[in-house]
Amino acid sequence: MKKLDFDFIPLGISIILILVSLVMISTSNYALSLKHYIGIGCVIISTYFYFKNRMTYYVVYGITLLVGIFGLLDFYYSTFKVGLGSFGINPISAGLLILHIALVFQIVDKLDSNK
Template sequence: MKKLDFDFIPLGISIILILVSLVVIATSNYALSLKHYIGIGCVVLSIYFYIKNRMTYYVLYGLTLLIGIFGLLDFYYSTFKVGFGSFGINPILAGLLILHIALVYQIVDKLDR
């Protein structure tokens, strides 16, 4: 029996956040900006690479989250920032990045053995 890899958890959470955003947009008067569309596109591209080439997925999704931490892209309809003045980080994407790095580290550690 094949062991399950849990590296899809951050991507699954991102997909859930995108679906919640789309439902909120459809049922209210919120509007998505260009950074939201770019973020959704990057997540869709990450889904494609998760299926086709796992190593490319690790890099692309990690870069997407890293760029999103600083507010250059987003895929959740509401943008949260924690910080001082104009500098801030997105705690949702920071948590997803930490989870992604932890899971990728475990998988890479298994490959070395």
């Protein structure tokens, strides 16, 4: 029996958010901007690397979320920012990055204990 990897959870949440965004723009008058398309592309690239090279996935998806925190890319149709003045962070990307880092550290600890 194959063990389940829980490192797919942040990527799965991102894919669900993308699907919700696609449904919302197709059923209403929302329009996606360039940063949304770039974010969707980065998540698709991360999904490719998840199945081809897991270590590259950790880096690419982590960088995607890190850039998403500062609002340079997004994959959800509605953009949220929390902060003061023009500086703000995206709480969706921040939460996914924290979850991603926690799961990566858990996997690294598991690999270190096997040595």
